[in-house]
Amino acid sequence: MEVPELLRRAADLVPADVRSDAGLSAEDVRDYLxxxxxxxxxxxxxxxxxxxxxPIAYWNLLADAAQRMWLSRDAAWCRWRGAETRNGIIRADLRLATREARGRRLPVPGAGQLRPLWAIGCPDLPDGLADLHVGRIWVESAPEIPPGGQGPIRLLPLTPANWRHLRPGDVITMHEQQPAAGTATLTEIQLPRSCAM
Structure with missing residues (x-):
C-alpha cells in the first residue's frame, strides 16, 4: 500500500467532530493529500x-506511512501512541538528579529508548518485595533531557495494571542505580478505552 492510501485510510477512521490543536480535521488531511x-x-x-x-489500527497505518517516508522518529512516535491507545497515557514532569548528587552522566534520550525502574508506591505488594516497575520514557518537546535537567515526559509501563492506582500529582522515583536517578510528578493519566468504562 502506498503512503497516500495509508494516510487516507487513517483519515477515514477519524470521527467528523475531532479537531487538532490548530482546528484541522480529517477533511483538511484529505485536502493536503x-x-x-x-x-x-x-x-x-x-x-x-x-x-x-x-483504534490501534489508526496508529499502525500512520507508523507504516512514516516508515515508508523514512521518518523514523515519527514512525517510533506512532508506534508509541499505538501502545498508549492499548495501555493508557501517563504524562509527568521529570526532574533528574544532578551529577554532584551522583545522578546520570548522560542525557535521557527522547524517543523511548530508556527503560528505567520506577518506585510507584504499589499498595498491594507483600512486605519485603521491591516496589520497582519498568516504564519506558518518551521526552516531550525536546530530543533529550540533560543530566540534572527537567522536562515533560510520557511513560509507557511494561505492566500497566500495576500503575492503575496512580493519580496526577503523585511523585514516583526513577532508579537506574543508587542513589535514585530522579523523580517524576505525574501530570496526566488517561486510561485506555477498555478500562475507562
Whole structure:
C-alpha cells in the first residue's frame, strides 16, 4: 500500500467532530493529500488527540506511512501512541538528579529508548518485595533531557495494571542505580478505552 492510501485510510477512521490543536480535521488531511503534502497530512493526523476514539489500527497505518517516508522518529512516535491507545497515557514532569548528587552522566534520550525502574508506591505488594516497575520514557518537546535537567515526559509501563492506582500529582522515583536517578510528578493519566468504562 502506498503512503497516500495509508494516510487516507487513517483519515477515514477519524470521527467528523475531532479537531487538532490548530482546528484541522480529517477533511483538511484529505485536502493536503490531494496536493501531495504527505508529511503535513501525517503531522495533522498525529496531532488529532484523544485515545478514546483512536483504534490501534489508526496508529499502525500512520507508523507504516512514516516508515515508508523514512521518518523514523515519527514512525517510533506512532508506534508509541499505538501502545498508549492499548495501555493508557501517563504524562509527568521529570526532574533528574544532578551529577554532584551522583545522578546520570548522560542525557535521557527522547524517543523511548530508556527503560528505567520506577518506585510507584504499589499498595498491594507483600512486605519485603521491591516496589520497582519498568516504564519506558518518551521526552516531550525536546530530543533529550540533560543530566540534572527537567522536562515533560510520557511513560509507557511494561505492566500497566500495576500503575492503575496512580493519580496526577503523585511523585514516583526513577532508579537506574543508587542513589535514585530522579523523580517524576505525574501530570496526566488517561486510561485506555477498555478500562475507562
Amino acid at each position: 490531494g496536493h501531495d503534502e504527505w508529511e503535513i497530512a501525517l503531522g495533522v493526523l498525529q496531532d488529532l488527540g484523544g485515545i478514546q476514539w483512536q
